[in-house]
Amino acid sequence: MKKFMNRAETLVAESLAGFVAAHERLVVFGADSRFVRRRNLRPDKVALISGGGAGHEPMHVGFVGEGMLDAACTGHVFTSPTPDQIIAAIRETDRGEGCLLIVKNYDGDVMNFEMAAELAAEHRIATVIVRDDVNPSGSKRSQGRRGVAGTLVFEKLLGAAAEARWRLDDLSALGEDLNDRIRTVGVSLSGVTVPETERETFVLNEDEMEMGVGIHGEPGRARLKFATADEIVETMLKAILKDLEPKRSDKLLLFINGFGGTPVSELYLAYNSTRARLQSLGLTVARSLVGTYVTSLGMAGLSITVAGLEERELSLWDAPVNTAALRWGG
Amino acid sequence: MKKFMNRAETLVAESLAGFVAAHERLVVFGADSRFVRRRNLRPDKVALISGGGAGHEPMHVGFVGEGMLDAACTGHVFTSPTPDQIIAAIRETDRGEGCLLIVKNYDGDVMNFEMAAELAAEHRIATVIVRDDVNPSGSKRSQGRRGVAGTLVFEKLLGAAAEARWRLDDLSALGEDLNDRIRTVGVSLSGVTVPETERETFVLNEDEMEMGVGIHGEPGRARLKFATADEIVETMLKAILKDLEPKRSDKLLLFINGFGGTPVSELYLAYNSTRARLQSLGLTVARSLVGTYVTSLGMAGLSITVAGLEERELSLWDAPVNTAALRWGG
Known part of the structure; x- marks a missing residue:
């Protein structure tokens, strides 16, 4: 480490x-x-x-x-x-x-x-x-x-x-x-080593990924064969949409989050794939965020968050924010 | 990969x-x-x-x-x-x-x-x-x-x-x-695998780092034993300051850049160490930037950039910017 x-x-x-x-x-x-x-x-x-x-x-x-x-x-x-x-x-x-x-x-x-x-x-x-x-x-x-x-x-x-x-x-x-309108699913390509213990939380082979992970390197729901971005996104979105059940009239916020060890270019590729899939289902991405914001040390992987927002929440999302990590408007 | x-x-x-x-x-x-x-x-x-x-x-x-x-x-x-x-x-x-x-x-x-x-x-x-x-x-x-x-x-x-x-x-x-007033030095903790070739550019042992790397996974100036953050920063700053020769009256911009695979918490730790060292040399950090901006795919590592800026350039730095990656003022 x-x-x-x-x-x-x-x-x-x-x-x-x-x-x-x-x-x-x-x-x-x-x-x-x-x-x-x-x-x-x-x-x-x-x-x-x-x-x-x-x-x-x-x-x-x-x-x-x-x-x-x-x-x-x-x-x-x-x-x-x-x-x-x-x-x-x-x-x-x-x-x-x-x-x-x-x-x-x-x-x-x-x-x-x-x-x-x-x-x-x-x-x-x-x-x-x-x-x-x-x-x-x-x-x-x-x-x-x-x-x-x-x-x-x-x-x-x-x-x-x-x-x-x-x-x-x-x-x-x-x-x-x-809490009823925001859902996230994460996938990891690597375990995490906690500095105090120097122990790796789980170990993945070169052809494996851990689906349904959280942000502490805890194991997820299933260990799957590594796949293309489109296939991974399909699996992840299925879990989200089953749970969230958005309507075609809903305005969605799509947030692709890196876990710390994933290059931003891959996050944008995942965003592209996720957005295309949502659109093919007749759903509308009204707001987007892509970046490394909620991490698990240097874990390789990402999460997809979908939120169904109404006009009131869209205005709150668009309102000015001035923090170290998130900044717009104003 | x-x-x-x-x-x-x-x-x-x-x-x-x-x-x-x-x-x-x-x-x-x-x-x-x-x-x-x-x-x-x-x-x-x-x-x-x-x-x-x-x-x-x-x-x-x-x-x-x-x-x-x-x-x-x-x-x-x-x-x-x-x-x-x-x-x-x-x-x-x-x-x-x-x-x-x-x-x-x-x-x-x-x-x-x-x-x-x-x-x-x-x-x-x-x-x-x-x-x-x-x-x-x-x-x-x-x-x-x-x-x-x-x-x-x-x-x-x-x-x-x-x-x-x-x-x-x-x-x-x-x-x-x-070009006379901005200097950067990079250190890498891992090589880089280029997706088209699947070849890793260089391979480091668990106790090694590559000093003086660029942003294409090309080898650097020296392969050194991995060390504490303070020791790494000292080596890097020595190379910069020998070249830049800032005066005590200069206003410095200090920019810590992650190469793609380094958690932001480590970048802030490196910033803390670098800033303390510059201050102990009597130098003034007037502006700061910490983040993952100029990467080498998912390489683990970071670079330190120091720029000696005059009032004119400080105003240009502070001027509003509204891009996907850099955003302030306005």
Whole structure:
């Protein structure tokens, strides 16, 4: 395993320090460097806080800024942030309108964010649990659907709504609603080596791929023979469309996400194939995003996220965003 | 070799089709899909055209848009675009103020862009050859310094200047000037497999790295023992600073570029280490960029680019840019 690092114990802290320094106009460290927050907090909006284990960069710190998150808490690699970190973020970013916690559905994350919300009971807090994975069967890390790349879509839409001064109850309702309308499936071409343990999570032969993977190198639903991009996309879309059941009148957001080790040219090729297949089914791709946003260290692979959005959500998607990783409009 | 593709012969065309479809608000294909251009060409500005082999995405197509390139011509993987492609781009984008061709210093690229300029002699054309690599010794592909990740800096600064309606001669002079002030050095942790040949360019052991690599998987200057991030950065910066000789009063742009297979968290860690080292030498990092912009397929590794910029160039760097890969201001 070759990684650019000094010591496994300090790699998350060093990387975050680099992130904050490189984007000093957008973000600062919160108290005791326990989280990253927007440099300029707004007085009369709900604070949006997310977080999770390290190893998924640029999520979540790359989504802190105008039109998206107010703060992000990062744990060790693939390990939830502690309740302390989350409480510190709540205290520093809540300006009186309450906090919305956006939490991916993993047992550790859900437990620590819940504990933080209980311990910070003097604040008004609502929680959205993101469950966008098509795989409903859970894993060692989670019960039910996992939160994966669709988390970006939750954070963009809720971030825009919070920026437009939606109230906490309305944001919470939107978050619940989105769980029925966003689905993701991932495929991996390689396992993942976690720096602290130097153990590879699973090993694939040269002619194999792992279908239905999450973002922690956990095994997926099936090990399949490697195939052409068109065939892989067909398998993936079948799983999504069976679950999402979009109508021909729906406006779809199509998001192709790289897991960290996949060149952007391959992501665009996958996008091309996915879009063509959706169109051949009479479906309309109204918005698109292609890039490396929600990663699993340096895993080779990608995920496809499809969201069925109404006019209201399309406007939230189009609203200006100014973060390190996502930036448009304004 | 596992790649998301259908056939090696069509992968560049399919990927470009996906790119154009995903960014249809920004770009369109030029005539016969031989190049990618800005959707909205401006009437009274010099047209900026670049290009090169595929395999370096998001460069150059990701830099087409307001404040950067007017058109980009893509060849096969690691192969120059043909003169035909370049001539088509010149004819379609020159609105009377002439064209500036931005060409990385590889024999194939230089030859084909020169030939295009000769065959399109009815247009006013100037050419900037980018030579930012610290390695002055050339390779099989080039004589003298290669054009590598610093190409992004050329295209951003010249793009902003063209947007500000600088004339062709002044743009050409700025380009020449930048060649003395931008230096890059790359390190690789893995070779590269070119899809057409399925041959790996070089093979590294688990404890080795290749120092001084370019962006085609060509071997570098030295094969070294793998080391900590701080040690690698020290070796790389030494090569840059010996060549660039910045003064303490200089304002530096520091750009950490991933080669395609390196997680963004490692790029930020390398940024943190590089910035700290520059500061310990009394040097000032005034602007920063960290990300995967100039790649060598899925190569694991990164490059460090340092540019010594004056107030004029800092303003050009800060000017709004709206492309698929680089976007700020505006």
